[in-house]
Amino acid sequence: MNTTELANLNEKYGIHDQLTFSEGPGGIIIAAIRNPHGEATVALHGGHILSFKPRDHDPVLWLSQKSQFKTGKAIRGGIPVCWPWFADHPTDIDKPAHGFVRTAVWSVIESERLADDSIRLKLSIADSEDTKKLWPHRFKLEIDITVSDVLRIKLNATNIDDKPFTYGGALHSYFSISSIASIIINGLEGCAYLDKVDQGRRKVQEGAISFKQETDRIYLDTTADCIIEDSDIPRRIRISKKGSRTTVVWNPWIAKAGKMKDFGDDEYKRMVCVETTNADADVISLAPGDTHTLESTIRVEPWTRNND
Numbered sequence: 001m002n003t004t005e006l007a008n009l010n011e012k013y014g015i016h017d018q019l020t021f022s023e024g025p026g027g028i029i030i031a032a033i034r035n036p037h038g039e040a041t042v043a044l045h046g047g048h049i050l051s052f053k054p055r056d057h058d059p060v061l062w063l064s065q066k067s068q069f070k071t072g073k074a075i076r077g078g079i080p081v082c083w084p085w086f087a088d089h090p091t092d093i094d095k096p097a098h099g100f101v102r103t104a105v106w107s108v109i110e111s112e113r114l115a116d117d118s119i120r121l122k123l124s125i126a127d128s129e130d131t132k133k134l135w136p137h138r139f140k141l142e143i144d145i146t147v148s149d150v151l152r153i154k155l156n157a158t159n160i161d162d163k164p165f166t167y168g169g170a171l172h173s174y175f176s177i178s179s180i181a182s183i184i185i186n187g188l189e190g191c192a193y194l195d196k197v198d199q200g201r202r203k204v205q206e207g208a209i210s211f212k213q214e215t216d217r218i219y220l221d222t223t224a225d226c227i228i229e230d231s232d233i234p235r236r237i238r239i240s241k242k243g244s245r246t247t248v249v250w251n252p253w254i255a256k257a258g259k260m261k262d263f264g265d266d267e268y269k270r271m272v273c274v275e276t277t278n279a280d281a282d283v284i285s286l287a288p289g290d291t292h293t294l295e296s297t298i299r300v301e302p303w304t305r306n307n308d
Helices: 003-013 253-259
Strands: 019-023 029-034 038-043 048-054 107-113 119-126 139-147 150-159 165-167 169-171 174-176 183-186 192-195 201-204 215-220 226-230 235-242 246-251 271-278 284-286 291-302
Touching: 003 019, 003 029, 003 107, 019 107, 029 119, 038 139, 038 150, 048 150, 048 291, 150 169, 150 284, 169 291, 183 271, 226 271, 235 271, 271 291, 284 291
Parallel strands: none
Antiparallel strands: 019 029, 029 038, 038 048, 107 119, 119 139, 139 150, 150 291, 165 284, 169 271, 174 271, 183 226, 192 201, 192 215, 215 246, 226 235, 235 291, 246 271
16 A cells, blocks of 8 residues: 555545544555444445444444455455446356456545535546456446435446446445344335346245345345344344345355355354345446436434334
């Protein structure tokens, strides 16, 4: 890490006592945000939100203790940015899963303290000779992060090419939970989904989602809020979204967790992914000059007797 670069970031974008840049694991640069409402950390590696914690609440996001903070490697947990494709590349499995921006270094372009003491941070990345080897289009991608007692994320994709392009992606959110056995997810009742654990068969969700085995589902044609109800903390995490008509729910369970080098064998018990996505047929076509925004809003709601 270049110490001059770090000093320049703090001078240009730092906000006294509320936004600071420092060296994190593996030498990556991390922005630490703290205000009267909550706190978060963001890695420039991947434009990756690592943590979020509203004031007087437990951490909301989960990060694996085995995460790799290395050049060219994705960070396991938090909110990775998947773009310009979701999961495996549709025609070339040799290309990196979930695209290439989650392992690239993003640039800081703006920071500000808002009137309510929220902190807003914007990062960006654009096409390069390296990205064109994987995806032949000119683009500009920005992630706009606002931290208060609510976490708001906007992923703005702009086509700066002279021809249209189509892409997919996700805000691949990993949530911290007390136990996978103690949660349910509401909001997707009656929704059709593709069950990737069962050869992609199309099924319909009956009742709330609960977990007893590996779960990997793409919920289709939905703009609904999802609510993680955790009876042991107790709390509810509400995930709202815009610019998305698919939601992915994922937990690797025992066998798959054991095969991942950056995932502890028992860590599946403490996490669940509820992802704001443009997946399957919900891909985005952009004409030259157009912008699409994928937006996720994450808030903690208290558990009340009405939820019992």
